[in-house]
Amino acid sequence: MVSRLFLLRHAKAAWASPGMRDFDRPLDASGLVDAEATGIAMRAQGYVPELTLCSNAVRARQTLEGIASNADTGRVLFFDDLYREDATGYLSIIRKSGNVGSLLVIGHNPMLEDLAMALAPSGEHCAQTALHAGFPTSGLAVLRFEGRLSDATPGTGYLEAVLTPPSL
Structure with missing residues (x-):
């Protein structure tokens, strides 16, 4: 079985207004x-x-809305943990949800960049080369795995593509 993991950093957010939480x-x-x-x-x-x-943060939910108005997003689950967890926490959430052939995660940096680097760290199509300038807002990394995402571990992914604005 071949699985795909789509890692998407939320789109560009506005600066916080006075008194506004970063989450909002x-x-x-x-x-x-x-x-x-x-x-x-x-x-x-x-x-x-x-x-x-999808992270429950407002900017992540709005990113999902923009995507869903133009593409199929499958079944959607929201997680507060995708706002506060590190890359290891993201991988844990993915592994618990990984009994599917393709999974989209809409989250935040540096967690997404760290996760992409850990999952596809070497070879011709590695995350480090593709994301050398960082993981931009609205950036989408597409990783392929042999086997189920529930079994994904660092170093087992192959980076198929990175889509970034304005190349989208």
Whole structure:
């Protein structure tokens, strides 16, 4: 069995207003456009997750809305832990949800970048080379695994693609 993991950093968020929690920051105008463009790009590439795991942060939920208006996102589950966990925590959440052939995770940096680097660390198509300038907002990393995502471990992924604005 071959599985795919889509790691998506939320789109560009607005600066926090005085007194606003970071968790509650919405997308800015360019972020809204980029989220929709990501959905269009996912549909064009045939990237269809069976399950989407989304951070409960406002900017992540709005990113999901932009994608879902242009592409299939499968069943969706929301997790507060995708806002506060580190890359190891992200992998744990993925492994617990990994009885699907394709999974989209909408989350935050540095966790997504750290996770991509850990899962696809070497070889011609490694995350370190593809993400040398960092994991941009609205960036989508597509990783392939031999076997189930519930069995994914560091070093077992192959980075198939990285889509970033404005190349979406």
